[in-house]
Amino acid sequence: MSAVEPLALAHVIRDVLDSFTPTASMRITYNNRLLLAGAELKPSAVVNKPRVDVGGTDLRVFYTLVLVDPYAPSPSNPSLREYLHWMVIDIPGTTGASFGMMS
Known part of the structure; x- marks a missing residue:
């Protein structure tokens, strides 16, 4: 199973993202x-x-990590679609998000 399939099953691919090939x-x-792709977490689990x-093979390549809630406040009432919780930019490949800049 590819990492993209759970995101498609959870409708993240379609509602939030276009289909993509992970790089x-x-x-x-x-x-x-370990958190698996497409997993739903309760607020108490993510305090x-x-x-x-982040994988990758080149420290000269930088990534951006975005945490959004595509169905805020709830899947049955997504009035705040794609609510941005946080974003980290400039994460060098082969490192962790702690090496990026919180935005």
Whole structure:
């Protein structure tokens, strides 16, 4: 199963993103638990910031990580669609999001 399939099943691809081919790997953990693509999390599970490790092969390539809620405040009433929680820019490939700039 590719990393994109769970995002399509969760309607992230279609509602938020166009279909894409991943070019770098990403590993996200909350409280030492690996987060899988398309997973839904309760607010109580994400009180602390996640650890994000970005793959890639070149430190000269920079990535942007965006955390949005595509169905805020709820899937049945998405009046605040794509609510931006946070964004990290300029993350060098092969490092973690902590090397980027929080925006």
